[in-house]
Amino acid sequence: MDHCKQEKERKTKIIKENLSNVVPGEDDHDFDLENFKKRLESIRKELSSSKFFENLIEKLISLPKSYENILCLGLGRISSCHIALHQLSLLLELKTALRTNSVTVFDPVFSKQEKEILNSLECKVPEENMEGKYNISEGTLAYFPHCPHELTDAFLSENFTKEKLLKIVLLCNSFERFTTSEPSRIIEERAPFIGKIVDFSNIFEIENNYKFEDVFNDTAIHSFLEDKLPEEGTDFWDK
Numbered sequence: 001m002d003h004c005k006q007e008k009e010r011k012t013k014i015i016k017e018n019l020s021n022v023v024p025g026e027d028d029h030d031f032d033l034e035n036f037k038k039r040l041e042s043i044r045k046e047l048s049s050s051k052f053f054e055n056l057i058e059k060l061i062s063l064p065k066s067y068e069n070i071l072c073l074g075l076g077r078i079s080s081c082h083i084a085l086h087q088l089s090l091l092l093e094l095k096t097a098l099r100t101n102s103v104t105v106f107d108p109v110f111s112k113q114e115k116e117i118l119n120s121l122e123c124k125v126p127e128e129n130m131e132g133k134y135n136i137s138e139g140t141l142a143y144f145p146h147c148p149h150e151l152t153d154a155f156l157s158e159n160f161t162k163e164k165l166l167k168i169v170l171l172c173n174s175f176e177r178f179t180t181s182e183p184s185r186i187i188e189e190r191a192p193f194i195g196k197i198v199d200f201s202n203i204f205e206i207e208n209n210y211k212f213e214d215v216f217n218d219t220a221i222h223s224f225l226e227d228k229l230p231e232e233g234t235d236f237w238d239k
């Protein structure tokens with residue numbers, strides 16, 4: 001096997017090991033579902049009237065994109081973590097505002113109880129861990145709040161054609177901040193597809209003016225435009 005191929009396989013193995021070391025959370029037997037629902041309602045109400053949300057929605061709607069589906073990865077423990085709960089509230093408000101029919105949510109840490117809550121909120125929760133490799137066929141908002149760059153990269157690699165990227169809008173940690181703060185060796189090792197696409201992406205950093213500083217920090221909208229992406233059939237698209 002040539003050295004280049006061996007090196008590529010070694011990197012893929014490291015990425016896979018990092019992403020599969022996560023185990024499902026335990027159900028919390030003292031969990032108060034009624035109280036949870038009340039908190040969620042109140043956070044959604046406040047969030048939907050915030051400047052942060054207004055700014056985000058305005059930008060998403062202004063893009064020449066459709067949002068048939070939302071795919072959300074890496075929310076975390078929604079029943080016990082305040083950051084995850086606020087991020088879930090944003091997911092539900094995006095679903096309403098963008099009139100999205102289908103929402104799929106996955107995080108390997110979800111407990112059985114959390115999956116039931118998400119199902120009751122009309123979110124599909126698949127059983128299988130795809131390690132980010134979801135192949136999209138319709139307009140999709142990929143919402144990956146504070147997800148590891150490796151996971152976002154796996155999603156990009158699965159959809160690395162011009163036709164598919166034009167259907168995707170990513171709401172996740174800023175590619176630009178990542179690629180300008182890390183040496184190119186690390187980018188190549190952890191997230192080669194982010195490294196490749198960053199200069200061809202339209203990146204809009206959302207002002208972090210939400211009431212909690214640690215919920216949506218470093219969040220950006222990434223979209224791709226026909227005339228900014230390299231031509232189909234060129235070796236840019238080789239994997």
Ligand SMILES: C[S@@+](CC[C@H](N)C(=O)[O-])C[C@H]1O[C@@H](n2cnc3c(N)ncnc32)[C@H](O)[C@@H]1O
Pocket residue numbers: 019020022073074075076077083084087106107108109129130131132145146147148151215
């Ligand atoms: C840094 S945490 C972010 C948690 C939360 N969103 C936050 O901002 O605090 C990354 C999350 O990605 C999740 N994750 C890891 N592998 C994943 C996978 N294959 N699919 C979806 N989520 C995954 C982890 O379980 C974890 O909850």
